[in-house]
Amino acid sequence: MPSEIIQWFPGHMAKTRRLIRENLKNVDLVIELLDARIPISSRNPEIGALTEGKPLLTLLNKSSLADPAATSRFVTYYTEKGHVALAFDCLEKKGTEKLMPAVRALLSEKIERYEGKGMGGRHLRAMVVGIPNVGKSSLINLLSGAKKAKVENRPGVTLIPQWISTGMGLDLMDMPGVLWPRFEDRTVGENLTFTGAIKDDVVEIETLAIALCRRLRRLYPSLFAARYKLTESAFSPEVSDEKLFLAIGRKRGFLISGGEIDRERTANMLLDEFRAGKIGAMTLDICPKGEKNA
Numbered sequence: 001m002p003s004e005i006i007q008w009f010p011g012h013m014a015k016t017r018r019l020i021r022e023n024l025k026n027v028d029l030v031i032e033l034l035d036a037r038i039p040i041s042s043r044n045p046e047i048g049a050l051t052e053g054k055p056l057l058t059l060l061n062k063s064s065l066a067d068p069a070a071t072s073r074f075v076t077y078y079t080e081k082g083h084v085a086l087a088f089d090c091l092e093k094k095g096t097e098k099l100m101p102a103v104r105a106l107l108s109e110k111i112e113r114y115e116g117k118g119m120g121g122r123h124l125r126a127m128v129v130g131i132p133n134v135g136k137s138s139l140i141n142l143l144s145g146a147k148k149a150k151v152e153n154r155p156g157v158t159l160i161p162q163w164i165s166t167g168m169g170l171d172l173m174d175m176p177g178v179l180w181p182r183f184e185d186r187t188v189g190e191n192l193t194f195t196g197a198i199k200d201d202v203v204e205i206e207t208l209a210i211a212l213c214r215r216l217r218r219l220y221p222s223l224f225a226a227r228y229k230l231t232e233s234a235f236s237p238e239v240s241d242e243k244l245f246l247a248i249g250r251k252r253g254f255l256i257s258g259g260e261i262d263r264e265r266t267a268n269m270l271l272d273e274f275r276a277g278k279i280g281a282m283t284l285d286i287c288p289k290g291e292k293n294a
Contacts, residue, residue, distance in 0.1 A: 016178040019161055020050050023127060027173060028107055029055040033130035033139060036066035036087065039074040040285040041191035042131050044178065051129070055106040059088040059095070061135040070283035077287050090138035099143075100168055125171045131197045132177030140164045140172050190215075191284050196275055206245075209267035212274060213248070214241040215284060223280035227273070228252075245270075 024030075030051045035042040039060055044050070058078055063071050071087050078085035084102050088095035104111060107124060114122050128136045143166045164172045179197070183189045192198045194212055216224040221235055228248045233239070239247075249255075249266030256262045273279055 016176045017046070017050060020127070020129060020175060020178070021052070023161060023173060023175075024052055024054060027054065027125045027127040028110060029057060029103065029124070029126050031057045031059060031126045031128045031139075031172075033059050033061045033088075033128065033134045033136055035131070035134050035195050035197070036060040036063040036071050036074070036089075037195055037283050038191040038285045039071075039078075039283075040288075041188045042134060042195070042197065044129075044131065047129065051127075054127075056083065057099075057102055057106060057126075058083045058085040059099075059139070060085065061088045061090060061130075061139070063087040063094060064089045064092045065277040065281060067281050067283040070285075070287060073287040073289065074283075074285075077289055088139075090135045090142050093142065096142065100170065103170060121169075123165070123169050123171045125173070127173045127175060129175050130177060131179055131192065133196045134177065136174055136177065140174050143168060143170065143172065194271070194274060194284065200271070205267045205271070206263045209270045210241050210245045212270055213245045216274075216279065216282070217241070217244060219284065220280060220282050223282065227279045 032043075032047060047056075060066070060071055060074060075085045075087055084106055086095050086098050086102060088099075103124060103126070111120075111124075114120055128139060130136050144164050145167065161173055161175050164174060166172065177197070179192070183192075189198070190208075190211055193200070193203055193208055194215075200208070217235055224230065225232075225235070228251055230244075230247065230251070234244055234247055245266065246261045246263075248270065249261035249263065252266065252269065254262040254265045254269070274282075
């Protein structure tokens with residue numbers, strides 16, 4: 001486990017906060033993307049202040065990678081807090097049919113005013129916000145039907161805001177990913193790094209992978225054991241997180257001279273497989289009203 005809380009707030013993120021405020025006057029609503037695997041950790045606590053009361057649609061993206069029961073609980077949780085929240089997945093194209101009805105419901109009064117003025121065909125305008133690597137550009141490409149926004153599976157790809165038009169009567173402003181200046185909770189920093197919102201070089205990769213082992217053995221022991229062919233004894237309290245990590249490396253045959261485990265290769269493999277959903281559909285945050293995810 002990292003000895004200190006992971007922190008990452010590069011200079012361009014302060015600029016993004018200013019851009020959000022400056023461009024609010026140009027949009028009708030804000031679409032906030034959360035990572036369905038970490039629906040609490042991926043929510044910027046400053047979002048309410050940054051968007052100044054604009055109608056807000058919350059999408060729990062990457063839901064195909066998350067525990068479906070947990071996602072359902074989180075949608076209910078946010079709905080009960082007064083949000084309009086939907087489970088969504090850009091890559092699997094899940095939830096797209098619900099998006100425009102939700103947008104129109106949020107903006108029903110404004111749409112009525114436009115229609116009363118003979119402007120019923122006017123495009124609605126939304127700002128898309130979220131943490132780095134949460135899928136903002138993927139959402140825009142999905143809705144526009146073309147690769148108009150650059151997408152890579154790493155944080156920090158979108159660096160300037162850009163307008164994208166869709167054929168749905170909705171224009172989208174893609175904003176760069178933004179975090180907040182300081183994480184007070186160690187779990188938040190870990191979760192953001194596990195899922196790729198924070199660059200891997202911010203923390204030592206082996207330390208991060210061992211922390212992931214600690215979390216998965218507690219939350220999803222059956223899925224974890226099945227993926228790496230671990231026996232019940234591997235989850236004994238006497239087996240440390242580091243020993244479990246090394247056992248996985250040995251199972252995969254990641255050996256170097258002298259029979260030692262290739263720790264870097266094992267760490268990269270664990271993180272890559274978690275992020276790709278190969279270990280299983282998992283949610284790392286616990287819903288405040290829910291029970292254990294597994």
